[in-house]
Amino acid sequence: MATIDTDSAAGVEDVVFDFVVIGGGTSGLVVANRLTEDPHVQVLVLEAGTNRLNDPRLMVPGLAIATYEDPDFDWNFRSSPQVSLHFVAT
DSSP states (O other), X not given: OOOOOOSSSTTTTTSOOSEEEEOOSHHHHHHHHHHTTSTTOOEEEEXXXXXXXXXXXXXXXXXXXXXXXXXXXXXXXXXXXXXXXXXXXX
């Protein structure tokens, strides 16, 4: 699978993609991987945020916890209070 790692859309606007997967979460990347099993298929995965490939919090095991509740990584969405959790919002 070929990849283009970029912080902007420059360079991709002239490429024709067969599929566009929005979100590089667990299921989005599984879907993209399965689609690229056909070598003739072009897939674009769009993910929010900037390139963090060199961020040690993502590269060093155990440091990922430092990203929790950091608005650069966490959208801070909360659920409504859950009855089965004694009205705790997650």
